Every structure is written in C-alpha cells, then in structure tokens.
Amino acid sequence: MGAINTIEQLEAYRQEIAAGIKADLPTVLVCFGTGCQANGARPVAEAFSDIIEEQGLELNVNIGIKTTGCHGYCENGPLVALQPQGILYLKVKPEDVAEIVEKTIRSGEVIERLIYQDKTTSDMVAEYSEIPFYKHQHRIALRNIGAIDPTNIDDYILAGGYSGLVKALGMKPDDIITEIEDSGLRGRGGGGFPTGTKWRSCVAVDSDVRYVMCNCDEGDPGAFMDRSIMEGDPHSVIEGMIIGALAMGSHTGYVYIRDEYPLAVKNLTSALEAAREKGLLGESILGSGFDFDIKISRGGGAFVCGESSALMRSVAGEVGEPRAKYIRSVERGLYDKPTVLNNVETWANVPEIIMKGAEWYAGLGTEGSKGTKVFSLVGKVNNTGLVEVPMGISIRELVENIGGGVLNGKKFKAVQTGGPSGGCIPERLSDLPVDFDSLTEAGSMMGSGGIIVMDEETCMVDVAKYFINFLVEESCGKCTPCRDGLPRMLDLLTDITEGRGGEEHVAMLEELCDLLTWGALCGLGTSAANPVLSTIKYFRDEYDAHIFDKKCPAGVCKELITYAIDPEACTGCRLCAKNCPQECITGERKEPHVIDTAECIKCGLCRDVCTFDAVRIS
Amino acid sequence: MTDVTQFDSIIDRYERSEESLLAILQDFQREFHYVPEEGIRRLSEVMEVPESKIYAMGTFYKALSLTPRGRHTIKVCTGTACHLKGAPQILETLERELEVKRNGTTTDGEFTLECVNCVGACAMAPLTVIDEEYHGQTRSSKIMDIVKKRAES
Structure with a gap:
C-alpha cells in the first residue's frame, strides 16, 4: 500500500494489518539490539529461519520471527521471547533452537536451562512479566521495545502507533501545548526543563521559520536509553516530533544522532523512509495540509555537542563550540531561528501523553517530577540493563529489587548518576527518591538517567579523577576556566591517587570547583565540579586515606597498592x-x-x- | 594529480550544503580510514568553503583523523561502567603488548588503538570493539587472543 491520504485510511489500514495477523499463532521474538547482536543474536535468528524452512511444511503453525529492539536486559543476551506463551529465554545459542521449536513451540514445554533464575532466591521464572527485572517496570517511553520490529512500520501502526498524531491533527496547536504543559513532562536529557514551557516560549517568538530538533547525542557514559529507543522504536520519536512540529508550526526537523550508534542511525533512516512512503512525513501529512519532514545529522564524537548551542552549530556544519546563552535557543537557535530541542526519550513520551491525556501522565511520579523515567542500571549490579519506572522510586529499590543487589555479594557503596555532570550518592542516602529535585539537592543530578552502581572495590577518588579526565578530553577549549581549570584539577587528583597529595590538595580542588561553577561558559564546565565535590562531601575519609596514610582502601590506585x-x-x-x-x-x-x-x-x-x-x- | 573522483563519489551523495560537511568527512574517514589532505582540498573546492574551516572540523571532531589509521581499529570503551569493570587494565595490556599508546597506530600499520567514551552497551561491560565487532565482558588476560584472531582474518 502506498501513501495514506486521510485519517480514515490510516484506521482502515490498521484494521487491515490486524486482520492479517492471527493472534494465536506462535511468534518468536529475537532481540537484535547492539548488546544481543554482540552476544550472537544473528546466528540464533538464522537458526530459527532455517529450521522453519526445513520443517515448515509439516508444521501447522506459522512462526513469525521478529527481530526486535533492545529489551534492556543485555547482559543475558541473546534474548528470545516466545508469544503467546510469554516465555523469555536467556543466553540462547543456535544449538538450542531445534529444542525450542520442538519442545516449547510445538508442545508448550518450558526448557528450564534457558529461563531466568533469581540469583538470590534461586527461583526459576519462565514468564517475561514475572522476572523481577521487568516486574517492577512501568513502560511508557519503552512501550514497544522488544515487542515490535523497528524496521517494519506496520508493527508500530498495529501497536497503536500514529494515533497520537491523528488525535493531535484534530486539536488546536495551542491545546497540544497545553496538554504537554499540564502533563508536567520535563526534559529527559538532563536539564529537566518543563517541555511544555519550552514549546510555549518558542511559539511566542514571532518568526516565519521554526525548527524542532531531537538530541540523540547521548554522550553521558553509562546511559544508553536513547540508543535503545532509536534502535527499537524510532517511529515513537518521529511521531512525537511531528506532533511537536504541528503544535509549533514547524516544517523542518533534525535528529542529531551519535555516529557511534550505527544500528540506531540505520533503523532511524529506514523508519523515516517508511514514514514518508506512508504519507506520514512530507507534504500534507495524512491529507491535512500540514507539511513536515525530518533530516538526520550524524555527530562527530564530541561530547560537548550534546549541549544545545554546540549541537546546533554542529548541525549547521561548523565546529561544535557552545555560545553564551544570553538569548535562549527557543528564541534564536538553529540558523538564528526559534528552535525547540528535546531529547529522544522526551519525544517518545509525547504521542502517549496526547493519546492518554495529561491527567493520566501527571498521575504518575512525584510532585515535581511527573511520569516515568528510563534508567540504565549498570556497573557492579547483578541485573544490568534499562529499566523504566515511575519517578520517585528510591535508589535502594532500583539497586536491590530491580537490580538484584550488588554483584558477587560485595558491599554496596554508592551510585553515580548524571554522567560527568552528576555526582556520587552514598549508600546511606539510598532511600532518597530518584527525581530531578532530590538528586540535585544531594549534589548530583538526574542527567539522562545513568545509574552506575559502585561497590567496596570502587575507589571514589579514582572515580572523581576518571570524570575530570573525561572532561579534560572533551572540553572544547573555548573558555579559560574549563580549558585551564580542568587540567589543574586532574593534576591535583593524580597527585592524590599517586601518593603525592598534601593537606592543601582538597582545599585547592574546592577552590577550582568554585571557579568552574561560576566562570565556565556552558553546562560541561559549570557542572564539572559535581563529581569532585560530591565525592569530597560523602567520602572524605577516602581522600584522607590517600593523602595521609598513602593508602587506597578500595585497592584501585596502582601507586598505592x-x-x-x-x-x-x-x-x-x-x-x-x-x-x-x-x-x-x-x-x-x-x-x-x-x-x-x-x-x-x-x-x-x-x-x-x-x-x-x-x-x-x- | 590526485584522482578526485574517489572524493567526488562520496561528496555527490549529499546535498551541496554546509550541513553535509561533517557527514562527508565521516564518510571519508570510513572509506580511507582517515581524512586525506587532498580530500579536504576537493571538498573545499566543491562546497566553496575555506579549507581552514574543514581543517578545523577535522581537528575538533574525535571521529575524524588527519593521519592514516591502521588496518584494524581497536576501540576500548572507557565509559564509566567499563572503567569500573576493568577497562583500564585492558587498555594497559593492549598498550604494552602492541607497543603503542592510546590513539596511536602500531609501526606495522596493523592496529590503531583508540578509546571511546561509551558505546552504549554498558550492560556488557567491559567492552572492546574491534573493527565493527563488539566483544562484551572482555578480560585483560583474553584480549590479546581476540586481537590476534582478528589480525589473522
């Protein structure tokens, strides 16, 4: 089928797809995220195809293999989910495939060896929805991931996709913005700025041209939800952007995406083509008379390009240096035109909010942070991967209930949140609710949602040094506090970790932190103090052990062990x-x-x- | 005279707009494993953009290199999760065994050793990417076996 020219045609098309699917037929879903592919998902999918072809004729069942996006439970990949049984098999090898077809698909028998076993209780769990890692989740941004084939637009449409757009086409632009404002949605990329307010201020600027942009330059080490959404459900982002464009009267959109995410670039590219073919992008979307299209801009591996003004310069084909933001980019952004830049996860939430309403979304989360947030739970924790939970969950619940506790029974020491702009929160504060405001109060920040679990074998001085080293490498060099201040901080931290630290080192670090916070040009510099100040605040004893006893209690700093x-x-x-x-x-x-x-x-x-x-x- | 057609065939894939510069440079990097001087010159001519501007981009963006890279690229992920789980040991082992520093190329032109700030596969930390192949849960004692296998292929 070619372009869809009216809203009615889209609904008819959705029913047509639904009629072609027999719900009771078995479906094999092989995860094709970056993690599972690295663990060998392709040979597993091929083994399924081969065996279906081989035995296909005698089988009464029709097996649809879908290669899906990242489930988030990457460590246990390749993951294979079987519908309608709802069984999830972990670490599947090509040699297991024949047995899965024979036992599970034909006779509904569970293969115990391949199912999840709880590391602490030893309970065996076959059903996807009962595994603790998934059980506590509430998936909105990740709603389709793992369940649909991201390279097939029909899958997205069948799952209710583009109905948010249909609803938005029937609304006044101003009402769309009000809906987003009322939902309380805040930017998921790190800053936490209210999305509706941003849209409203963009519209308030008088201009004939406006841009909507998506930030997929996911630079925070330890966070990969944007990659997963782009790989696993690109249409949710595209739909969100069309709705945003409709609300603000924009006709051109850009997605700035990391070139380090080749699969995400590939899936987004094919999704854009499919959307154009179906008349969901381009001229007169669904016959509404509204024109909008999206271009892709691939990043060049510079962390600072995640900053809005640097990102816009990079898209325009320049060196990605930030500018001072006396005038915000909603007023003068890309090519000096009013521009709204939101992150991948923020855009992915938009269609659901329009569909289900602001009240529904605002009913989730906390007073100041509504809805859900995707966290990437990584580091020294048993279950690693992506989890989407309502805002306000405690750090302890995340690490213990969903993450299954610290790896190898070691002692839980801290979590690091917010990437190089965030800080470390000690175990004793782990009943803290995770939302924008509590994390900032504790001296860290939400950032894009990386939660890195640290145990007794993690040296907090080394962690501070790691982040400062990261920032030294990524500083663009435009402003002096950042360009010259960060290397001095690194020198001081190196001295401490190599046993040359003196009593004055910590005071000098604090002084430099102060200088950067007040003097640097962009967020990279102004937040650079967080990893250092938070570790000094909560783990002063470790600094003292390095400085006075010349010891590294965690056994990490080479010169001291x-x-x-x-x-x-x-x-x-x-x-x-x-x-x-x-x-x-x-x-x-x-x-x-x-x-x-x-x-x-x-x-x-x-x-x-x-x-x-x-x-x-x- | 340098053969400019090899550059033109890449440049022609894109719109004649400054917006395309970074993408073209990335394609040069992928095709030639670096951004050749002649490529910068040709791009400057075709796009009518000063060479100095393209050169600035070449030095600013980490993904671009102005010097030739090795036949194989080893990227050690040094994201936070990988750092905690042993990336520094992997990097040191590679530096020692290949006799090359990070961001350098071995004297025989076989390997370039790079660090990358998170490839977004943190659940498989520590991670090493050799050419386009991902190796999760790598151990410092096993990394050289993986590298040698790749060199033979």
Whole structure:
C-alpha cells in the first residue's frame, strides 16, 4: 500500500494489518539490539529461519520471527521471547533452537536451562512479566521495545502507533501545548526543563521559520536509553516530533544522532523512509495540509555537542563550540531561528501523553517530577540493563529489587548518576527518591538517567579523577576556566591517587570547583565540579586515606597498592606465572607461588586469570 | 594529480550544503580510514568553503583523523561502567603488548588503538570493539587472543 491520504485510511489500514495477523499463532521474538547482536543474536535468528524452512511444511503453525529492539536486559543476551506463551529465554545459542521449536513451540514445554533464575532466591521464572527485572517496570517511553520490529512500520501502526498524531491533527496547536504543559513532562536529557514551557516560549517568538530538533547525542557514559529507543522504536520519536512540529508550526526537523550508534542511525533512516512512503512525513501529512519532514545529522564524537548551542552549530556544519546563552535557543537557535530541542526519550513520551491525556501522565511520579523515567542500571549490579519506572522510586529499590543487589555479594557503596555532570550518592542516602529535585539537592543530578552502581572495590577518588579526565578530553577549549581549570584539577587528583597529595590538595580542588561553577561558559564546565565535590562531601575519609596514610582502601590506585599471592589459597597451577608479562611470579608446580614486587608492574593479569581468587591486593 | 573522483563519489551523495560537511568527512574517514589532505582540498573546492574551516572540523571532531589509521581499529570503551569493570587494565595490556599508546597506530600499520567514551552497551561491560565487532565482558588476560584472531582474518 502506498501513501495514506486521510485519517480514515490510516484506521482502515490498521484494521487491515490486524486482520492479517492471527493472534494465536506462535511468534518468536529475537532481540537484535547492539548488546544481543554482540552476544550472537544473528546466528540464533538464522537458526530459527532455517529450521522453519526445513520443517515448515509439516508444521501447522506459522512462526513469525521478529527481530526486535533492545529489551534492556543485555547482559543475558541473546534474548528470545516466545508469544503467546510469554516465555523469555536467556543466553540462547543456535544449538538450542531445534529444542525450542520442538519442545516449547510445538508442545508448550518450558526448557528450564534457558529461563531466568533469581540469583538470590534461586527461583526459576519462565514468564517475561514475572522476572523481577521487568516486574517492577512501568513502560511508557519503552512501550514497544522488544515487542515490535523497528524496521517494519506496520508493527508500530498495529501497536497503536500514529494515533497520537491523528488525535493531535484534530486539536488546536495551542491545546497540544497545553496538554504537554499540564502533563508536567520535563526534559529527559538532563536539564529537566518543563517541555511544555519550552514549546510555549518558542511559539511566542514571532518568526516565519521554526525548527524542532531531537538530541540523540547521548554522550553521558553509562546511559544508553536513547540508543535503545532509536534502535527499537524510532517511529515513537518521529511521531512525537511531528506532533511537536504541528503544535509549533514547524516544517523542518533534525535528529542529531551519535555516529557511534550505527544500528540506531540505520533503523532511524529506514523508519523515516517508511514514514514518508506512508504519507506520514512530507507534504500534507495524512491529507491535512500540514507539511513536515525530518533530516538526520550524524555527530562527530564530541561530547560537548550534546549541549544545545554546540549541537546546533554542529548541525549547521561548523565546529561544535557552545555560545553564551544570553538569548535562549527557543528564541534564536538553529540558523538564528526559534528552535525547540528535546531529547529522544522526551519525544517518545509525547504521542502517549496526547493519546492518554495529561491527567493520566501527571498521575504518575512525584510532585515535581511527573511520569516515568528510563534508567540504565549498570556497573557492579547483578541485573544490568534499562529499566523504566515511575519517578520517585528510591535508589535502594532500583539497586536491590530491580537490580538484584550488588554483584558477587560485595558491599554496596554508592551510585553515580548524571554522567560527568552528576555526582556520587552514598549508600546511606539510598532511600532518597530518584527525581530531578532530590538528586540535585544531594549534589548530583538526574542527567539522562545513568545509574552506575559502585561497590567496596570502587575507589571514589579514582572515580572523581576518571570524570575530570573525561572532561579534560572533551572540553572544547573555548573558555579559560574549563580549558585551564580542568587540567589543574586532574593534576591535583593524580597527585592524590599517586601518593603525592598534601593537606592543601582538597582545599585547592574546592577552590577550582568554585571557579568552574561560576566562570565556565556552558553546562560541561559549570557542572564539572559535581563529581569532585560530591565525592569530597560523602567520602572524605577516602581522600584522607590517600593523602595521609598513602593508602587506597578500595585497592584501585596502582601507586598505592601491592599484589601478593595468598599461600593458603594458591594451588600452584602456574597459570599466573605463565601469564605474567614481567615473568616475576615464581614457584614450583602444586606449591604456593610468590610475586617479586620489585619487578611487578601491577598490571593485574595474574588476578584476572586466577581461578582460586588467590591473588590479593593490599 | 590526485584522482578526485574517489572524493567526488562520496561528496555527490549529499546535498551541496554546509550541513553535509561533517557527514562527508565521516564518510571519508570510513572509506580511507582517515581524512586525506587532498580530500579536504576537493571538498573545499566543491562546497566553496575555506579549507581552514574543514581543517578545523577535522581537528575538533574525535571521529575524524588527519593521519592514516591502521588496518584494524581497536576501540576500548572507557565509559564509566567499563572503567569500573576493568577497562583500564585492558587498555594497559593492549598498550604494552602492541607497543603503542592510546590513539596511536602500531609501526606495522596493523592496529590503531583508540578509546571511546561509551558505546552504549554498558550492560556488557567491559567492552572492546574491534573493527565493527563488539566483544562484551572482555578480560585483560583474553584480549590479546581476540586481537590476534582478528589480525589473522
């Protein structure tokens, strides 16, 4: 079918797709997100195709294989979900496929070896919706991910897609904005600025041209919800942007997307083409007389381009340096025209808010932070991946109930939120509700939603150094506080981690933090103090241990630790000696080995290969 | 005379607009594994944009390199989750074994070692991307085996 010219035709088309699908037929959903593909999802999908072709004729069932977007439970990939049973299999290998077809698809039998087992309770769970990682979630932005094929627009339409647009076409532009305002939606990219207010101020500026933009330059290390949405459900973002354009009277949109996300670029490109073919983008959308199209702009690997003014310069084909924002980009943004820039997750929420209403959305979350938020729960935690939960959930619930606790039974120390602009929140504050305002009060920030779990083996001074080093590399160099202040902070932190720290180091760090907060030009510099100040505030004892005792309590800072082999635990297997690049581990077979600390370069290979946990750090 | 057709075939894929510059440079990078000087010159001619402007972009954007890269690119993800789970050890092992510093290329032109600030696959940390292949949960003791296998392919 070609272009859809009216709203009625879209509804008819939706029914036509629905009629072609027999709901009781089994469906195999193979996750094709970046994580699962890296774990070998493609051979698994191919094995399903082969076996269906081979046995297809004798089977009464029709198996539709869908390659879907990221479920978020990447660590256990490749993931295969089976409908209508609702079973989720983890870590599926091509050799398991024949058995899955034979047992589960034909006879409905569950293969125990492939289902989820709770690491703490040892409970076996077959059903997708009952796995703790999914059970506590409330999916709005991630509503279709894992359930639809992102490369097939029919799947999105069947799932109710583009009905938000249909509804918006029947509304006055001003009412669309009011709906978004009333929903309380705040920008999901980090700043948390009220989305409706932003739209309203853009419309208030008198101009013949306006732009709507989507920020998919997801630079915060540890956050990957935007990648997942773009890979798994690009139409939700496109639909959100069309609604935004309609509300603000814009005819051109841009998506600025990281080139480090090749699959996201690919799926977005094909989704835009499909939407144009169906008449959902381009001239006179659904016969309404409203024109709008979206261009893609690929980023060049510069973190600072996630900042709005730098991003707009980069789209225009310039070096992505930020400007001072005396005039906001809603007034003068891209090509000096009023521009609204929202992040991927924000746009993905828009169609649902229009469909279900502001009241419904505002009923979720907390007083100041409405709705849900997608978090990427990563680091030293048992269940890693993306989780979407109502705002206001506590850090402890996230880490313990959904994340299944800290990895290897180690002690939970802190979570880091907000990327390089955020800070570390200690375990003792983990009953804190996660929303925009509480996190800022605690000296961190929401950022784009990365929650990085840290355990007793994480050195907080090293974490501060890591983020400052990151920012030194990513600073564009335009303003002096950021260009020259950050390297000085890195010098100070390096001194501390290498045992040269003195009493004055912490005070000097605090002084520089103050300078950056007040003096830097853009958000990269003004928030750079957070990782340092929050670790000094909550983990001063660790700074003191490095400075006064010349010790790294977590055993991370190389200059302050030594490696030794525990003679009780060592079995004399020689594996460490064979792998030592310095050849400084000696000992007879089946006898405890010894490390010559004078020669040791502390590379950690011996500890990595030891299967008896005999290599200790002190 | 340099053969400009190899550049033109890339430039022609895009609109004659400054908006296309970064995308064209990225395609140069992908095709030639760096942005050649002749490419900058040709792009400047076709787009009627000063060479200095294109050069500035070449030095500003991390994804672009003005010097030739190795046959294989090893990207060690140094995002936060990877950092906590052992990326520094992986990077050190590669630097030591390949005798190359980060962002450098081995003397035989085989490998370029890069760091990337998060590839967004944090659940599989620590992660190494060799050419376009993702290797999750990499260990410092196993990384050289993976690299050697890639070199043979």
